[in-house]
Amino acid sequence: MTTMLKDVCRHIRSKNAGPYWVTFDLFFDGPENFAKYHDHPALGPDLFHRLFGADPALVQRFPVPGLEMIKISYARTSAQGGVVERDMHCGQQFVRLLDVALD
Template structure:
């Protein structure tokens, strides 16, 4: 099984305003982009399991010209809340790196 970190040259996460988080997956070429950008393993269920996101609020935005996909989901609590541990969501991508893509 191939892992996400093996088919992407760069993976990052960041806040997308106070109510959303976004992940940018830059695949290492058009072949891997075509094969994996819409892979079921990267679906809403993954973001529910890893981040507690509402699956109905997970969005995929493919950008073929850059061989990347942007995946966004609504935060479970607004940015800057009492229990916030990563205000800018800069470390959230780490959980995705070992996701297996059949």
């Protein structure tokens, strides 16, 4: 059985982080899963390049052990509110992460 990101997180959200950045908050469902998956290679820059077209060199990861969560941010490929904007506040971007396989 494959473990998906949605199986080890109690909450996953995405949001606008200013006009040039998008950020994701991954709240793991306990210290065991945080320890096991917070630095998992499947959640690396290549994933954000593949799913969102992000420049892998501009993907940043910030672990927050006290909250058992990580924040992953990347630079937008175009500024917020541009002609091609489909989700100005990035509130729906997290959906693409739910089925990311971790095993």
